[in-house]
Amino acid sequence: MDIGLGQNTTSEEIKVGVVLDLKTNFSKICLTSINMSLSDFYQTHSHYRTRLALHIRDSMEDIVEASVAAASDLIKKEQVRAIIGPRSSMQAEFMIKLANKSQVPTITFSATSHLLKSIDNPYFVRATIDDSFQVEAIAAIVKSFRWRSVVAIYVDNELGEGIMYSLSDALEDVEVQRSVISPDANNDQIQKELCKLMTKQTRVFVMLMDSSLGFRVLKRAREIRMMEEGYVWLLSNGMTHMMRHNGRSLETMQGLLGVRSHVPQSKELEDFRKRFKKENPVGDGTDLNVFALWAYDSVTALAMAVEKTNTKTSMKTFGDPSYGPHLIEALSDVEFKGLAGEFKLINRQLESSNFEIINVIGDEERIIGSWTPSTGLVNLNSNKTTSFLGKRFGPVIWPGNSTSVPKGWEIPTSGKKLKVGVPVNKGFLNFVEIKTDPISNVTTTKGYAIDIFEAALKKLPYPVSPEYYGCESSYNDLVHQVYDGKWDAVVGDITIIANRSSFVDFTLPYTESGVSMIVPLRHNKNKNAWVFLKPWSLDLWITTGCFFILIGFVVWLFEHRVNTDFRGPPHHQIGTSVCFSFSTMVFAHREKVVSNLARFVVVVWCFVVLVLTQSYTANLTSFLTVQSLQPTATNVKDLINNGESVGYHEGTFVHDFLRDLNFPESQLKPFASAEECDDLLSKGTSRGGIAAAFDEVPYLMDIISQYCSKYAMVEPSFKTKVVSNLARFVVVVWCFVVLVLTQSYTASLTSFLTVQRLQPSATNVEDLIRNGESVGYQHGTFVRGFLRDLNFAESQLKSFGSAEECDDLLSKGTSKGGIAAAFDEVAYLKDIVSQNCSKYAMVEPSFKTVGFEPSFKTAGFGFAFPKNSPMTKDVSIAILKVTQGKEMRRIENKWFKRHPSECPDPSTDLSSNRLSLSSFWGLFLIAGVATFLAFLVFVARFLYEHRHTLCNDSEGSMWRKLKSLFRIFNEKDTKSHTFKNSAVHNVSSPINSQRTPSPSNVQIRPLPRCMSLNRELELRRACFSMSEEHFRTQPKHNKRGESDIESGAERQREVKQTL
Incomplete structure (x- = not known):
């Protein structure tokens, strides 16, 4: 069919092909718009020397072969200079190849697939909006309402996959699930796919398909009650513009949201609508869509480009190879204000358009916002730009005539509970335990994890009823079952680790994280009889003992000539010196020192002993404090x-x-x-x-x-332990820290050693x-x-x-x-x-090897939900509310705290930590052995000295001998060094053999102060310091027949000679 418009005898006819599906109302509307465009253009441009002659071919219901054959016929037989059409992107894909080969420009006003790139096809002109432009607007709507998951429903072909990739890129932070429908799917197949979507949690659906298939899907969705409250349907640009096509009623689309390219209102557009209504033979004007407007503008642009091309060139022959490139160049330069808005091609495709956000309410499409590439979403009510229109959007009516913003997900399948898988735990029943009564078949679930989960569900802003199912699979299998859709969630002691997070989403952990180990406590209490030796090392013990002996020797050296306490036989002097030195440990030394040098040494040594004893006490306290834990x-x-x-x-x-x-x-x-x-x-x-x-x-x-x-x-x-050398520390303190206050030092050292050993x-x-x-x-x-x-x-x-x-x-x-x-x-x-x-x-496990410290950390226990489940975030927030509140303490005490009678606090159980004899039997053994050995030595010496008592009286009984030994033992040993010194009497006082005065009655007159007299005075005092009984004893004769008094006089003379 050939139609020529605006031709006269002086004009040059330029043949242009048109390929459309002439049986569809869409093509008829677009063809009407094309004819009106030619008529309007040449009526206002009657002086143009060129006229477009349209040669129309039928693509026969989107059959690719038919459209390619029609285009081939137009190029070869009719020798057209350009082709307008086809409608679908699938047809355009093949026609473009033919156009590139023959260098005949192809202009489409309805093929929106972004796979049809003008850059790669020099003879392809897209006079419409690329589908990829609208996905940014769709993504902005999804993000504005903070929906975390959407389902994209698209056609199962290359073009559908193409727009899916664009949408996924735009929604990089949102889970995009896919639902693929065949372009040839019947109603039953469509319903089956929709029923499958009903079993998913996501309730936000994005329609990315042509209007003919898309509205069939919406019709089936309404029939199975997927247009009720809680659902969200978001239509693409193509479907939104075609809502009223073929007399469709908006009553079946209540609450839908859609994006559509913005068409600015103008006087020319309003006039065109009126004329279109008169001339359109199949509609009442409501069918006029943006594609018809783009068709109108496409013809206008082509007419302008043809006129420009013919003016510059005189090449009219079809075979001229330069005509096509010149025509493409002229089309690229065309700019004008068309019915659909500003017509300007960039890279041979229409510039990105602004989009309107519409909401179907009643029988009208209400514009509630807009989107532009530069400003993003704009709320028309407030005239403000915003990145979150969930709060600022104009009033939106959602499916089910609801005004509440849907949360975007629901518990799968209306009326059912949340299907929760629970691991059948045979060991740690405190965490989760599930039992089924074989008689009543009632399942009961309890445990720490269950209490946390149910407490979190109560914190949610919407009601959720869980239904628990026991599962004896491994933890990994449980996670995979969530991934496979068997469970809506898994609750229990599920560890959050990386490889599991690849299949499911975990909530925030409700327990502490990490892997650790437990070991038995080493009970050292009362098991080491030599614990009193532990505070000091062997070298310190030896050094201290040597210093005791050294101090005793030095004091004896200074006191020997001036102090009678340090005189006498060698064994007496050694005993006195050693006893004096070791008595300083308890500051109980009774001998007086008179030399200043000795006093200086003793003062310094007493300070050292004080530090040593305090250090010993502190260290021993530390050992005993931590001995049992x-x-x-x-x-x-x-x-x-x-x-x-x-x-x-x-x-x-x-x-x-x-x-x-x-x-x-x-x-x-x-x-x-x-x-x-x-x-x-x-x-x-x-x-x-x-x-x-x-x-x-x-x-x-x-x-x-x-x-x-x-x-x-x-x-x-995993690291090498560091052990403190206490001996070195004590020596350093002994040598340098002389001015440390005793109590402060003891307290500080005790604290240090206690902390050091509580490891x-x-x-x-x-x-x-x-x-x-x-x-x-x-x-x-x-x-x-x-x-x-x-x-x-x-x-x-x-x-x-x-x-x-x-x-x-x-x-x-x-x-x-x-x-x-x-x-x-x-x-x-x-x-x-x-x-x-x-x-x-x-x-915490550790390694000695430097640099090799594997991670022991996990994220703790969490609840598993399907990947990108909207519940994950909500339950995580609820878990935070539970764990940070008082309820968490109650749950922990319920499952983990033991009654004091079952588990007494070791820090308060004082009786169990009291010291017993077994801890110090070694110390008592040393004292006992030393005492016993001293006793044996004493008995042996006593028996040896009085052996004549046992041997001379051979006829006496054993009992008589023992009585004689006891009587001797009860008498004083006059042979001892002490008693020998007491036998020297005062040489200036007469001694009466009949009456010996008591030492208390002896009067000593003061003598002139001289060295010799002072020494004599000291000797006299020593002579009269004996007990009263000795002086009252009756004179006895020794073996030589001398009395004690005579012997005493002789001793007195010896003393005087000494003086």
């Missing part, structure tokens, strides 16, 4: 090297974690519960148990809560591996792999399934088939420690 192992390297078995939570990632720490497989033992962990720890490595249990912190807390002070949770150490005895993982210590891990967790990564041998790993099993392994130790340490997440370890009171300590 020390972990047996904290060093991971020691556990590995010593071959200690360690435990891990079975079925968790802790096993792999321990393997990463180089624990051999033989050193790893799994446990499934706190009871099993306790059993392994109680046995120890030597008895088939474990030396330490590794697990996540919440599990360890559970174990500790069950076993009170039996275990301690410690941070495993785990071992935290080094390398020592555990090297010593071959077995370690425990919770069965079924990632800890096993973690221990293997730590280079623990497989033989060192033992699993436990509960806190009780972990306690048993730790109690046994590696030597008894248990474990030396248990590795697990912090929550589990705290549970184990809480159950075993102060029996175990939780320590």
Whole structure:
């Protein structure tokens, strides 16, 4: 069919082809608009020398072959200079190739796919808006209402995939789910896909398809009640412009949002609408759409370009190869104000347009906002730009005639509860326990994780009813089941680790993060009889003893000539000097010193002794303070090297974690519960148990809560320990810190030593591996792999399934088939420690090797939701409200706190820490042996001196001999050095043999002060200082027949000679 418009005898006819589907109302409307454009243009430009002659071909219902054949016929047979059309992007894709080959420009006003790039096709002109322009406006709407997930419904072809990529790029922070519908899908297939979408949480749908298929989808959605409250439907530019096409009623589209290119109102447009209504044979004017306006402007632009081209050239022959390039160049330079707005081509396509945001309310399309590339979203009501229109948008009516902004998601399938998967925990029941009554078939779920989850749900701004289902799969399988859509969420002791986060979204953790280990406490109380020697090292003991002897010798040296207390026989002087020196320890020395040098030495030495005794007291206090609460192992390297078995939570990632720490497989033992962990720890490595249990912190807390002070949770150490040399410290203080105040020094030193010893005895993982210590891990967790990564041998790993099993392994130790340490997440370890009171300590594993400190950190326990689930953020915020409130303390006390009667506080149990005789039997043994030896020496000497009493009286009985020895023992030993000195009497006083005056009645007159007389006076005083009984004793004769008085006179003469 050929139609020529505006032709006269003086005008030159330029053939132009038109390819449209003539059976559709859309094409008929556009064709009417094209004809009106030619008529209007040449009516106002009658002086133009060229006239366009339209040659129309039918593309036959979007059949690609038909459109290509029509274009080929126009180019070869009709020899057209340009082609307008086709309607669809699929047809345009093939026609463009033909146009490029023949250098015939092809102008489209409805092919919007961004895959049809004008840059790559020099003879393709897009007189419409690229679909990729509208995705920015769509993304702005989604972000303004803070919807975190959308479902894009698009056609299953290359063009549909193209716009999907554009939308995904624009919504980089929003989850974009895909729903693909075949362009040939029937109604049943469309309904099946929509029913599938109903099972998803997301309720925001973006329609990215042509109007004919798109409105079929909307019709089916309304039929299955997907146009009710809570749903959001967002239409693309093409569908929004075609809402009223073919007499469609807007009543079926209530609450929909749409974007459409902005068409500025003008007098010319209003006049065109009136004329179009008169001339359009199939509509009432309401069918006029933006595509018809672009068709109108396309013909106007082509007419202007043809006139410009023919004016510059005289080439009229079809085969002239330069006509096409000249025509394309002329089209690129055309600029005018058309009916659809400013017509200006950039890179041979229409410049990006502004978009309007419309809301279908009643029977009208109300504009509630706009979007421009420069300003973004603009609220027409406030005339302000904003990046968040959720609060500033004009009033929006949503599906279901609701004015509340939909949150964008719902619990899948209306009327059903949130389907929550719960791990069937056989060991740590404090965290989660699910049981089903076989009679009533009623499922009950309880535990720490359940209480946290339900408390968080109550904090949500909307009601959520969970329905729990038990699952005996591994934790990784549970996570994958959420990914596969089996569960809406998984609640329990699910560890947040990187590889799981690739499949699901985790909430914020509700427990402490990290992997730690628990070890049995080393009870040193009352087990070391020589604890009193520990405060000082051997060299300090020896040095101190030598100084005591040295000080005694120096004092004797200064006092020997001037002090009678330090005179006498050698053994007497040695005894006095040593006794004097050692008596300074308790400041009980009774001998007086008269020499100033000796006094100076004694003062200095007393100060030194004071410092020594205070230091000893402080150090001993420190030892006794921490003697009963020390972990047996904290060093991971020691556990590995010593071959200690360690435990891990079975079925968790802790096993792999321990393997990463180089624990051999033989050193790893799994446990499934706190009871099993306790059993392994109680046995120890030597008895088939474990030396330490590794697990996540919440599990360890559970174990500790069950076993009170039996275990301690410690941070495993990987670094070399630094040990203070107390002996050097004391020596330095002794030598340089002379002016330190005694009490301050004692208090400070006591504090220092106490803090120094309140540290785990071992935290080094390398020592555990090297010593071959077995370690425990919770069965079924990632800890096993973690221990293997730590280079623990497989033989060192033992699993436990509960806190009780972990306690048993730790109690046994590696030597008894248990474990030396248990590795697990912090929550589990705290549970184990809480159950075993102060029996175990939780320590941070460490390595001695510098630079090798593998991470022991996890994110803790969290709840798993499907990827990009809108509930994730809401539940995370609710968890924060719970954990930061008073309710968290109540929940923790409910599941982990033990009654004081079950787990007494070791710091308040004073009686259990009182010292007993067993701690100091060594000290008493030394004193007893010394006393006994002295007694033997005394008895031996006494019997030897009086052996004649036993031997001479051979006829006497043993009893008589013993009585004689006792009588002699009761008499004074006149042969002793002391009594010999007392026998020297005052030479200036007469001694009456009949009456000996009492020493108290002796009067000594003052004598002239001279050296010799003073010495004589001192001797006299010594002579009369004896007891009263000695002077009253009757004169007795010695073996030579001399009386004691005569003997005393003789001694007096000897004294005078001495003087």
